[in-house]
Amino acid sequence: MLESRSVTKKFGSKVAVEQLSLVLEPGHVYAMLGPNGSGKTTWMKMAAGLIKPTEGAVLFKGSPVGIESRKHIAYMSTEPYFYSWMTVKDVGRYYRDFFEDFSYDDYKGLIKRMELTEEMRIRTLSSGMMAKLKIAVTLARDSEVYMLDEPFNGIDLLARDEIRESILEHAAENKVLLLSSHLVEEMEAIADRAVFIKNGRKADECDVEDMRNAKGVSMADRYREIYGHEGVQA
Template identity: 45%
Template sequence: MNDLKEILKVENLTKKYYNKTALEDVTLSFERGKIYGLLGPNGSGKTTFMKVVAQLHKQTSGNVSINGSALNFESKAHISYMPTENFLYDSFKVKHAVKFYSDMYSDFKADYAMNILNEINVDPEFRISKLSSGLTGKLKVALALSRDASLYMLDEPLNGVDVISRDAIMDLITRAYDENKTFIISTHLVSEIEKILDSVVFLKDGKVELFGDAEELRLERGTSVEGIYKEVYKNA
């Protein structure tokens, strides 16, 4: 176990795509053992932030460090990232997706994954192309959480998922949590997820609009995190 309290540090992070600035001068610190909500409407920079941390996109400027070290090839071993898009091959069956993860990640716990999938009624023999959005969502989250990582980043895990499946996904996340793991969950479905959040980051047009402890912000502003969200983005 790493003794550093801070697992992820981002300093003056900027990401530009040609003439568009997706992230601008973002400075944030994420502590071990907390669940963070990365909040904002589509286009606010949530996905870009995660992809830079996951090293799928290269920042234009600024610094990102994991466990006290600048991002490098070895950093990927500490991060389990679930993108919002469906990244699994349509021709795969569920069991093939589990095998794929086993081959890709040395920290992947295949037996744990199969137990979870059985529990949430995702049949290993189902073909990916035939899965409903709810089953696909549960599968993606189960695969991400079956890695033994330090930092889990889930991009819009509730998006397009039915209410029952959302409950199952939320349960998977809370059960996977422990004091040595950090979760960053991006969403615009704030009411569904705010009850499990320790801290929140509000991104607006690629900038940090608000960042703080969820309960402190509720008390300070006299409203829920969803209420704060509505205030922050009312003119967005």
């Protein structure tokens, strides 16, 4: 469904992603793992059609991503991006205006579960509320691909269960879910495949349950093996 063909992205002389090849198939929840700055976000932005690769291409159903693929790929960036004059309601209306696969009813349900209200103003949202709003508005789309960049960032322990559940509700045979995180423990149970990114390159890709079955190795163990000391996050 989504394929990265030897994708390289350079910012000036800095190489953010290097020769990254990857095939994401429907029916799986992928965990894209790696420390901050390893290139996860840059790759996702390319797959979302927000920035262009320096070399290589990201293909959605065989065609390079772009205006058309944005209709079918729901992307949630890690940074907040809503206009500051908006309310929670305005954010939903904006998505409804631009995405045919967006359901305002689903959005209403999701913001309620996230303990937000339509009247809240973007300007006054805490970082945790903002993180929940981003997830709600992204998951209210009925897309073929969901790419959530750091969905658990800034989410307190109590809300994490709700987030995990809403994400799992969207996992389906015909959909790709890609979640990036440096909070590996959050990913252990929900992802069935893991992609490890190190210095812009793909370090490993595996079936998580098979790895546990064959070697008794968890995602976190493998993470430590790959990144060693540098992967240890605060």
